[in-house]
Amino acid sequence: MNTENTKAQMRKGILEFCILSLINHREMYVSDLIDELKKGKLDVVEGTLYPLLTRLKNGEFLSYRWEESTGGPPRKYYQITEKGKTFLSELQNTWKELTDSVNQITQKN
Numbered sequence: 439m440n441t442e443n444t445k446a447q448m449r450k451g452i453l454e455f456c457i458l459s460l461i462n463h464r465e466m467y468v469s470d471l472i473d474e475l476k477k478g479k480l481d482v483v484e485g486t487l488y489p490l491l492t493r494l495k496n497g498e499f500l501s502y503r504w505e506e507s508t509g510g511p512p513r514k515y516y517q518i519t520e521k522g523k524t525f526l527s528e529l530q531n532t533w534k535e536l537t538d539s540v541n542q543i544t545q546k547n
Contacts, residue, residue, distance in 0.1 A: 449480055453490060455533060456480060458518060458526040461500065465517040491516060499525050 460466060460474050468487060475482050494500040499522035504512045518526065 452533075453480070453482065453486075454494065455526075455529045457487075457490065457494070458499065458522060458529065461516050461518045462523065462526055465503075465515045467513050467515050471516075494522070497525075498522070 456475060456478070457471060460471060466474070468484060468491070471487060472482060472484070491500065495502065495516075498519055500516050501519050502514045502516045505515055507513050
């Protein structure tokens with residue numbers, strides 16, 4: 439069995455949660471998101487991030503605004519919507535339940 443594949447699938451499953459959590463603290467540009475995810479040891483490339491951000495925007499969990507850049511094209515800054523905050527709260531509850539369950543199971547002697 440390939441552990442790298444399993445680890446990648448686990449990371450993909452929590453990526454939406456991590457992105458919404460980050461944007462909940464402040465609006466973010468894609469490179470900001472990538473930097474913050476890397477700090478948390480979740481290496482994500484733009485090719486993975488853009489489709490996910492589009493899905494979250496189409497689901498009305500995120501919105502964005504354009505800001506002119508002095509060093510290139512305008513930048514798209516993402517912010518969480520009220521619907522996104524509600525969804526994030528549900529994900530936080532689910533994450534807590536899941537981690538509690540996994541910890542209970544994996545820490546049995």
